[in-house]
Amino acid sequence: MNSLEKIRQENPxxxxxxxxVVKNFTANGLLSxxxxxxxxxxxxxxxxxxxxxxxxxxxxxxxTKANEKxxxxxxxxxxxxxxxxxxxPVAVGASTYRKQFCETFLSEINVSVIKGNxxxxxxxxxxxxxxxxxxxxxxxxxxxxxxxxxxxYQTAIVITGREDVIIQDNQIVKLSNGSPLLAKITGAGCLxxxxxxxxxxxxxxxxxxxxxxxxxxxxxxxxxxxxxxxVNGPGTFLSQLLDxxxxxxxxxxxxxxxxxxx
Amino acid sequence: MNSLEKIRQENPxxxxxxxxVVKNFTANGLLSxxxxxxxxxxxxxxxxxxxxxxxxxxxxxxxTKANEKxxxxxxxxxxxxxxxxxxxPVAVGASTYRKQFCETFLSEINVSVIKGNxxxxxxxxxxxxxxxxxxxxxxxxxxxxxxxxxxxYQTAIVITGREDVIIQDNQIVKLSNGSPLLAKITGAGCLxxxxxxxxxxxxxxxxxxxxxxxxxxxxxxxxxxxxxxxVNGPGTFLSQLLDxxxxxxxxxxxxxxxxxxx
Amino acid sequence: MNSLEKIRQENPxxxxxxxxVVKNFTANGLLSxxxxxxxxxxxxxxxxxxxxxxxxxxxxxxxTKANEKxxxxxxxxxxxxxxxxxxxPVAVGASTYRKQFCETFLSEINVSVIKGNxxxxxxxxxxxxxxxxxxxxxxxxxxxxxxxxxxxYQTAIVITGREDVIIQDNQIVKLSNGSPLLAKITGAGCLxxxxxxxxxxxxxxxxxxxxxxxxxxxxxxxxxxxxxxxVNGPGTFLSQLLDxxxxxxxxxxxxxxxxxxx
Numbered sequence: 001m002n003s004l005e006k007i008r009q010e011n012p013x014x015x016x017x018x019x020x021v022v023k024n025f026t027a028n029g030l031l032s033x034x035x036x037x038x039x040x041x042x043x044x045x046x047x048x049x050x051x052x053x054x055x056x057x058x059x060x061x062x063x064t065k066a067n068e069k070x071x072x073x074x075x076x077x078x079x080x081x082x083x084x085x086x087x088x089p090v091a092v093g094a095s096t097y098r099k100q101f102c103e104t105f106l107s108e109i110n111v112s113v114i115k116g117n118x119x120x121x122x123x124x125x126x127x128x129x130x131x132x133x134x135x136x137x138x139x140x141x142x143x144x145x146x147x148x149x150x151x152x153y154q155t156a157i158v159i160t161g162r163e164d165v166i167i168q169d170n171q172i173v174k175l176s177n178g179s180p181l182l183a184k185i186t187g188a189g190c191l192x193x194x195x196x197x198x199x200x201x202x203x204x205x206x207x208x209x210x211x212x213x214x215x216x217x218x219x220x221x222x223x224x225x226x227x228x229x230x231v232n233g234p235g236t237f238l239s240q241l242l243d244x245x246x247x248x249x250x251x252x253x254x255x256x257x258x259x260x261x262x
Numbered sequence: 263m264n265s266l267e268k269i270r271q272e273n274p275x276x277x278x279x280x281x282x283v284v285k286n287f288t289a290n291g292l293l294s295x296x297x298x299x300x301x302x303x304x305x306x307x308x309x310x311x312x313x314x315x316x317x318x319x320x321x322x323x324x325x326t327k328a329n330e331k332x333x334x335x336x337x338x339x340x341x342x343x344x345x346x347x348x349x350x351p352v353a354v355g356a357s358t359y360r361k362q363f364c365e366t367f368l369s370e371i372n373v374s375v376i377k378g379n380x381x382x383x384x385x386x387x388x389x390x391x392x393x394x395x396x397x398x399x400x401x402x403x404x405x406x407x408x409x410x411x412x413x414x415y416q417t418a419i420v421i422t423g424r425e426d427v428i429i430q431d432n433q434i435v436k437l438s439n440g441s442p443l444l445a446k447i448t449g450a451g452c453l454x455x456x457x458x459x460x461x462x463x464x465x466x467x468x469x470x471x472x473x474x475x476x477x478x479x480x481x482x483x484x485x486x487x488x489x490x491x492x493v494n495g496p497g498t499f500l501s502q503l504l505d506x507x508x509x510x511x512x513x514x515x516x517x518x519x520x521x522x523x524x
Numbered sequence: 525m526n527s528l529e530k531i532r533q534e535n536p537x538x539x540x541x542x543x544x545v546v547k548n549f550t551a552n553g554l555l556s557x558x559x560x561x562x563x564x565x566x567x568x569x570x571x572x573x574x575x576x577x578x579x580x581x582x583x584x585x586x587x588t589k590a591n592e593k594x595x596x597x598x599x600x601x602x603x604x605x606x607x608x609x610x611x612x613p614v615a616v617g618a619s620t621y622r623k624q625f626c627e628t629f630l631s632e633i634n635v636s637v638i639k640g641n642x643x644x645x646x647x648x649x650x651x652x653x654x655x656x657x658x659x660x661x662x663x664x665x666x667x668x669x670x671x672x673x674x675x676x677y678q679t680a681i682v683i684t685g686r687e688d689v690i691i692q693d694n695q696i697v698k699l700s701n702g703s704p705l706l707a708k709i710t711g712a713g714c715l716x717x718x719x720x721x722x723x724x725x726x727x728x729x730x731x732x733x734x735x736x737x738x739x740x741x742x743x744x745x746x747x748x749x750x751x752x753x754x755v756n757g758p759g760t761f762l763s764q765l766l767d768x769x770x771x772x773x774x775x776x777x778x779x780x781x782x783x784x785x786x
């Protein structure tokens with residue numbers, strides 16, 4: 001059984017500690033692929049939730065002093081419970097504050113996947129380098145960043161962009177599905193972090209294939225949504241994207257997927 | 263005048279202390295039926311808001327230590343102001359933390375309506391019982407749960423599910439409108455809590471009929487939305503649901519409503 | 525180059541400290557016109573964000589004790605960095621708590637634009653006056669309120685309503701585009717605050733023309749969205765509004781704009 005069928009059969013609980021802007025969209029996206037989202041943020045109930053959760057997403061998009069301590073605490077509880085963590089270091093390059101928090105977090109907590117754009121992952125690798133966007137970069141650069149991050153953190157790395165690059169078990173794949181409209185809606189990358197978490201099924205060491213499937217399902221749904229005659233901009237795209245995620249099946253997936261081993 | 267016409271004429275202020283995931287959707291849903299939502303959460307301004315509000319919704323979907331104290335405080339202020347409270351114990355069965363908070367809340371605060379799914383209401387009745395979903399349950403079970411909760415809390419109980427069960431003034435009704443797509447969008451149940459609050463018009467002891475109308479209007483709008491040719495999944499359903507709530511009139515309501523006294 | 529072309533070319537960073545209900549919609553609206561929203565709320569990173577931001581939006585829609593101090597702190601940092609602030613005193617007339625906070629904020633922080641409906645701006649001018657809605661008011665009244673606020677705060681004032689009134693550099697303009705459906709979706713006014721911020725490009729003293737353009741672009745997009753055959757209510761309007769904001773060009777703008785100097 002492929003991951004998409006599995007998620008629709010098992011409806012895994014995915015706990016999300018994510019930013020204030022995208023909670024609703026992330027929950028709707030997870031529901032549309034068959035997962036059961038829970039935006040529980042209280043450390044007091046973390047153990048009971050994580051015990052049965054397929055994975056935990058941690059996204060620092062709206063990090064503040066008030067939630068720093070909680071994020072570290074729930075990270076530890078997830079580690080104790082053996083619950084895989086997907087970590088999304090949103091805009092880590094934008095402030096020293098975020099950089100320092102990510103360093104602390106990644107040195108204290110074991111994560112199963114780090115997902116970000118090339119600029120974010122580069123900041124994690126070398127906090128002195130700055131990089132504006134990824135458009136000017138060659139593919140080689142992104143692959144190099146992925147390799148460096150993989151070496152440093154010894155965990156799966158998912159880099160999103162015009163092309164997505166994933167590295168796990170020393171294998172690298174480039175994926176090239178997607179839609180430019182994803183950059184015109186807020187939380188497109190954040191939702192992808194949630195979807196990756198949805199595909200983990202309590203596996204703290206996911207295979208490259210599972211990571212690929214999570215990223216490509218999303219990008220293919222976006223690609224199909226963009227081409228729908230119902231879509232004329234980001235508003236109608238948002239609705240259609242959820243519909244396509246809900247309807248996409250594995251046959252269509254296989255027909256559309258564009259992947260290349262590096 | 264029926265409740266739906268009344269809400270469109272009077273535009274009652276509905277104050278919502280609800281979870282982070284559904285604030286936007288709840289506000290849009292309340293606007294679509296003619297109410298005036300206010301997501302005020304500061305106890306410092308509660309008295310001024312509640313004095314003029316038709317009702318207060320309290321939803322514990324994203325309960326944390328930081329908001330526990332505020333929820334108890336605003337509950338007390340609403341009671342002092344004679345403002346009816348609709349209480350939604352989201353996922354109360356999922357953690358000891360939520361169970362304990364709900365016990366404290368319901369022992370200190372008078373609420374006019376408790377709304378939840380069968381699993382949540384069962385947890386309130388007997389916190390040692392656990393129940394996963396409601397699909398495997400017979401209708402009798404849900405009615406029994408409703409009766410027990412009504413007896414224990416001496417207040418109106420609304421249990422949502424494939425069929426909805428409402429008990430008030432020792433009368434029980436089963437409602438069977440709705441759409442399976444409601445389970446595919448986040449906050450569908452949370453919004454219903456808001457709508458019930460919208461129909462209270464400062465009445466701390468609402469009639470069974472008013473409670474029925476609030477639940478059925480919503481479910482009928484969902485039923486019509488699902489059948490729209492514009493809808494192909496949860497994304498387009500979300501938009502269409504707001505449209506149908508905005509347009510539904512009492513004649514259509516009467517034509518669609520499926521109810522049965524128990 | 526007009527402002528709309530400029531925003532699409534420069535993609536200015538707009539930092540928003542806004543209320544919990546509208547963060548997602550505000551971010552999507554800003555993306556649709558070409559800006560880059562960031563909902564950063566941590567004072568710890570404010571300096572680094574504001575240094576490169578086109579403007580900061582501060583919206584008090586969900587003011588609580590917990591965020592009061594942060595709002596004052598980030599206001600001071602924005603002033604130090606020379607970053608223009610758009611201030612939206614949401615529902616300031618609804619509670620003494622909000623009135624007092626707005627007084628404190630506006631006495632300690634320099635803002636470039638105050639945006640609100642007539643009732644909100646009137647409360648800022650004279651906190652003893654109360655005013656329910658703006659529908660019963662003559663145009664003269666709104667202009668008078670605008671003048672008084674301009675005199676008191678010595679900064680640009682944008683009053684939204686059926687007609688919008690803007691005052692800057694002692695010039696006043698009335699704008700009359702828009703759609704009644706804007707009142708049926710939550711955060712329509714809040715998003716406008718974000719858009720005004722989007723058009724500031726680090727200018728702490730924006731021209732009347734730039735303020736007009738920000739307000740009119742939004743209202744014209746809403747006007748076109750409402751007339752779309754895809755729109756039958758607030759749900760489909762929400763999607764279509766984002767699409768029209770994404771697609772609106774300056775030629776269409778000039779064709780639709782209704783303005784009158786006072």
